[in-house]
């Protein structure tokens with residue numbers, strides 16, 4: 001093969017490798033395994049040099065882990081990775097050079113390269129692998145609060161919070177009646193464990209039938225979590241009751257009261273009239289019997 005073509009082929013292979021790099025997504029604080037497996041048969045560890053390196057940052061100290069002549073070589077390891085890396089010793093001879101990286105954090109987000117060199121008469125590279133490490137953690141279900149009525153203006157405030165996610169999210173407020181985005185304010189808190197909390201506030205003009213959504217987007221995980229507020233018809237009615245309406249209602253109640261009192265008086269008057277009439281009739285009866293009784297008594301008296 002001509003040298004020119006050969007070089008082109010190498011370049012092509014290089015690009016292909018970079019493109020086909022394994023991607024690992026991990027949570028901050030977790031331990032991850034960066035995979036590097038050679039499948040060309042048994043190996044003598046004494047003749048090998050294995051380097052795990054950072055491949056995408058020229059400024060950073062590159063050596064993550066070095067295995068030289070069958071031993072970990074700490075003198076070449078960068079301080080950032082001290083005590084945080086392990087090879088799988090029982091699998092090295094099978095060609096498994098995967099690396100366990102402990103307690104990953106934001107500063108570990110890199111493209112890593114595993115290079116396996118074999119020394120015989122001369123040193124040659126027998127294997128190479130690329131692993132891209134990204135950090136991500138799902139946000140908690142957002143909690144939406146509001147509306148809180150602002151006293152001075154016809155404006156209400158909503159708030160939305162979500163916790164323990166990574167990386168920093170996008171926060172959207174959406175007016176669901178026309179699917180428009182609403183401008184808001186965002187507060188981001190970075191925690192010791194590497195995760196973020198977000199607290200966003202929205203101020204909008206109060207309007208009937210408000211439908212508001214707060215959405216938290218995690219770009220790495222392609223995740224959108226949302227919480228909704230829908231104004232209820234019932235609460236809307238009672239809140240918009242005008243003073244005139246209230247007055248009308250009060251007057252109505254008064255009228256009903258007056259009418260029922262008039263009816264009650266009428267009933268009472270009719271009842272007393274009827275009672276009087278009854279009494280008059282019975283008093284006649286009484287006087288009549290009295291007379292008769294007197295007569296009887298008198299009769300008796302006279303007879304005794």
Ligand SMILES: *[C@@H]1O[C@H](CO)[C@@H](O)[C@H](O)[C@H]1NC(C)=O
Nearest residue numbers: 068069071072073074075076
């Ligand atoms: C580490 O490698 C250096 C050279 O790169 C060598 O001088 C040193 O002896 C090695 N240390 C161990 C513990 O193998």
Ligand SMILES: *[C@@H]1O[C@H](CO)[C@@H](O)[C@H](O)[C@H]1NC(C)=O
Nearest residue numbers: 074078079080081082083084
């Ligand atoms: C690594 O661990 C050793 C012993 O456990 C300790 O002496 C050393 O300070 C540690 N190094 C770092 C950079 O943490």
Ligand SMILES: *[C@@H]1O[C@H](CO)[C@@H](O)[C@H](O)[C@H]1NC(C)=O
Nearest residue numbers: 029102103104105106192194
């Ligand atoms: C993990 O790393 C963070 C810094 O990135 C450090 O604050 C924390 O103490 C480490 N945790 C452990 C268990 O080593």
Ligand SMILES: *[C@@H]1O[C@H](CO)[C@@H](O)[C@H](O)[C@H]1NC(C)=O
Nearest residue numbers: 172174215217218222223224
């Ligand atoms: C999340 O929601 C926003 C707003 O609706 C949208 O622009 C974005 O594309 C969504 N992202 C995903 C991953 O679904």
